[in-house]
Amino acid sequence: MIAGVLFGGLTALIILGMPIAFALGMSTLLAVLAQGLPSVAVAQKLLAGADSFPLMAIPFFLLAAELMTSGALAEVLLRFAAMLVGHKRGGLGYTNILTITFFSGISGSALADAAGPGAILIRMMRQSGYPAPYAAALTATTSMVGPIIPPSIIMIIYALQDDSVSVLDLFLAGVIPGLMISGSLVLYNFWESRRRHFRAEGTSPTLPTVLRQGWRALPALMLPVLIVGGVHGGVFTPTEASVAAVFYALACGFLVYHTLTFAMLPAILARAAFLSAAVLLIVAMSSAFAWVLTVVQVPQALSQWIGSLGLPPLGFLLAINVFLLLFGIFIEPLPAVMVLAPILAPMAASLGIDPTHFAIIVIVNLTIGMITPPVGGLLFITALVAKVSMSELNRELWPMLALQIVVLALITLVPAFSLALPHWLGGP
Amino acid sequence: MGIPALPATGQTRRLHRLDRAVLAVNRALMIIALAGMAVLIFANVLLRYLAHDGLVWAEEVSRYLMLWMTFLGIGPVLRLGGHMAVDTLQQKLSPGGARAVRGIIVALLAAFMAYFIYLGVIYAGRTWVQATAITEIPFSFVAGAVPVGFALALWHLCAIACGFIAEGRLETSADLDPEQAASL
Numbered sequence: 001m002i003a004g005v006l007f008g009g010l011t012a013l014i015i016l017g018m019p020i021a022f023a024l025g026m027s028t029l030l031a032v033l034a035q036g037l038p039s040v041a042v043a044q045k046l047l048a049g050a051d052s053f054p055l056m057a058i059p060f061f062l063l064a065a066e067l068m069t070s071g072a073l074a075e076v077l078l079r080f081a082a083m084l085v086g087h088k089r090g091g092l093g094y095t096n097i098l099t100i101t102f103f104s105g106i107s108g109s110a111l112a113d114a115a116g117p118g119a120i121l122i123r124m125m126r127q128s129g130y131p132a133p134y135a136a137a138l139t140a141t142t143s144m145v146g147p148i149i150p151p152s153i154i155m156i157i158y159a160l161q162d163d164s165v166s167v168l169d170l171f172l173a174g175v176i177p178g179l180m181i182s183g184s185l186v187l188y189n190f191w192e193s194r195r196r197h198f199r200a201e202g203t204s205p206t207l208p209t210v211l212r213q214g215w216r217a218l219p220a221l222m223l224p225v226l227i228v229g230g231v232h233g234g235v236f237t238p239t240e241a242s243v244a245a246v247f248y249a250l251a252c253g254f255l256v257y258h259t260l261t262f263a264m265l266p267a268i269l270a271r272a273a274f275l276s277a278a279v280l281l282i283v284a285m286s287s288a289f290a291w292v293l294t295v296v297q298v299p300q301a302l303s304q305w306i307g308s309l310g311l312p313p314l315g316f317l318l319a320i321n322v323f324l325l326l327f328g329i330f331i332e333p334l335p336a337v338m339v340l341a342p343i344l345a346p347m348a349a350s351l352g353i354d355p356t357h358f359a360i361i362v363i364v365n366l367t368i369g370m371i372t373p374p375v376g377g378l379l380f381i382t383a384l385v386a387k388v389s390m391s392e393l394n395r396e397l398w399p400m401l402a403l404q405i406v407v408l409a410l411i412t413l414v415p416a417f418s419l420a421l422p423h424w425l426g427g428p
Numbered sequence: 429m430g431i432p433a434l435p436a437t438g439q440t441r442r443l444h445r446l447d448r449a450v451l452a453v454n455r456a457l458m459i460i461a462l463a464g465m466a467v468l469i470f471a472n473v474l475l476r477y478l479a480h481d482g483l484v485w486a487e488e489v490s491r492y493l494m495l496w497m498t499f500l501g502i503g504p505v506l507r508l509g510g511h512m513a514v515d516t517l518q519q520k521l522s523p524g525g526a527r528a529v530r531g532i533i534v535a536l537l538a539a540f541m542a543y544f545i546y547l548g549v550i551y552a553g554r555t556w557v558q559a560t561a562i563t564e565i566p567f568s569f570v571a572g573a574v575p576v577g578f579a580l581a582l583w584h585l586c587a588i589a590c591g592f593i594a595e596g597r598l599e600t601s602a603d604l605d606p607e608q609a610a611s612l
Contacts, residue, residue, distance in 0.1 A: 013536075014513075014514055015514070015517055016517065016529060016532065016533065017513050017514060017515050017516075017517055017518050017529060017530070017533055018513060018533055018536065018537075019506075019511030019512060019513040020511070020512050020513060020514075021511050021512075022511065022536075022537060022540060025540065025544075026536065026540055029540070029543070039547060040547050040550050040551050040554070042547065043544065043547040043548050043550075043551040043571075043574050044551055046544075046574065047495060047551075047570070047571060047573070047574060050494065050495055050498050051491055051492075051494075051495055051570075052491070053487055053491060055494070056465065056469070056490065056491065056494055059462055059465065059494065059497070060465075060466060060469075063462065063466065236473055239469065240469060240472075240473050243466055243469040243470045243473070244470070244473065246466050246470070247466075247470055266459055267602060267603070269459045269462050269463055270455055270458065270459050270603045271602070271603055271604065272462060273458040273459055273461070273462040273497055273501065274458070274501060274504060274505055274508070274510060274603050274604040275510070275604065276462070276494075276497065276498070276501070277458065277497060277498050277500070277501020277502065277504075277505050278501070278505045278510045278511060278512070278604075280494070280497075280498040280501075281498055281499075281501070281502055281505070281511070282512075284498065330514070332512060374516075
């Protein structure tokens with residue numbers, strides 16, 4: 001009954017067009033009043049939900065990515081990737097995939113990828129005669145790797161919601177699935193370049209060029225290694241790693257590339273602060289929402305129900321995948337993880353599914369929702385930059401989207417893709 | 429910023445200037461909070477490795493700075509359309525219908541914010557006797573972020589309400605790209 005008020009209120013408010021953070025808050029308040037709980041507790045839960053040291057990694061990673069982008073790092077990575085693969089047939093397509101994959105090691109979100117290097121690459125591809133819808137679809141799909149290759153904001157939030165996984169394990173577990181997404185697109189670009197006779201740009205680089213450009217790109221390429229290596233080696237916690245990334249980005253911008261000035265800092269800080277506030281408000285509101293869910297024992301009831309069905313783990317995973325794909329069409333990954341992880345993770349655990357493997361399935365799945373028409377967040381921005389209509393974009397998108405579903409199926413069926421790296425590096 | 433020119437009566441012009449000042453202070457406080465958090469945590473890591481000593485209060489203070497940044501941000505982010513929403517319904521409706529829907533959204537938001545100012549004041553009042561773990565200041569200084577944040581949010585909501593209800597118009601600024609906020 002109270003669960004009906006919660007979910008019914010949430011759905012109605014979201015359809016009305018209420019910002020999701022407030023839709024979560026309002027439906028929580030409604031359920032609390034209907035249940036006769038003290039409403040001051042909602043204010044307390046709101047505060048407690050955002051009062052967390054691990055959560056602080058989010059503003060810091062956002063700030064690091066802003067500093068790196070303003071510091072022209074996206075362009076350095078782009079030039080390096082273009083030199084490596086630009087001379088092949090369909091070279092700019094490969095450059096696109098490679099640049100965004102590199103950049104994902106700096107940014108923790110898909111939109112940072114699409115809006116940063118993605119926008120530059122779409123313009124370059126259009127000027128070189130690639131079909132604009134192809135460029136837009138490829139950029140949107142490649143940007144999916146942003147939250148899958150570490151660092152990742154979604155993974156930090158997932159680890160907060162499910163105690164049985166660690167941020168470090170999730171970061172490590174995301175590396176191979178992220179590369180699988182990029183790899184599948186490389187294969188697709190190879191096939192399409194042959195079929196449609198895309199051009200090559202420039203000539204193959206000489207060894208001195210490779211070394212020179214590689215040296216220049218090295219500071220940017222090292223960042224993910226520093227973050228994951230530092231956390232794994234016990235040098236610092238994920239939050240401290242994220243603040244180290246901020247000062248590393250500052251050092252790169254001021255000392256290595258000379259692209260940052262002190263006058264730029266207030267605007268960069270403001271952008272990161274605004275974006276962080278938007279994210280953290282959703283986290284705060286969803287934690288109040290999740291608190292009411294637990295009070296009325298929704299996760300427990302659902303776990304029992306799933307248990308009573310006697311599904312085999314694989315059947316459960318397939319059912320969850322279909323459910324999440326449908327759910328992800330309408331809801332962005334961030335609120336989805338906040339609301340669903342506390343419900344789904346215990347169900348998976350009760351069936352003996354590895355929690356880290358399950359987290360990767362959920363995250364990859366919800367990220368696919370960002371490129372699923374009609375409301376995929378990534379599609380809007382790439383269509384806008386490429387100046388193509390949604391229907392033109394969608395025609396190019398379907399094969400790439402289908403490929404990602406195949407990748408998701410592989411990740412679901414073969415736990416080793418997610419678990420090999422955390423196990424090999426001896427996670428706790 | 430995309431602010432339409434207002435009729436040049438003294439009253440509205442003063443109000444407009446006050447609004448700009450509120451926004452500027454609000455934004456500056458958010459910048460200070462984020463910069464403060466980063467410097468504190470980084471200094472703490474450096475001290476731990478260089479001086480084998482840390483600032484015990486750094487973690488707690490930076491967590492509270494983050495809370496303040498979050499709640500201070502509700503209003504400014506709202507002005508720029510940075511709270512993600514699904515506007516499919518408004519696009520499907522006639523202009524009049526869309527105006528009505530936006531009117532309902534603004535009314536609900538205003539009521540919600542007002543109620544949370546009230547809840548926040550009660551909560552902050554109750555936590556006056558409760559000290560924080562390390563710095564031992566009254567927790568009210570932290571809980572105060574809720575009523576202050578929602579009061580500022582209500583102010584910023586009023587600043588955009590007319591343009592938003594009439595034409596779905598929000599402000600634009602280099603501080604935030606709504607598309608980016610929508611897809612983290």
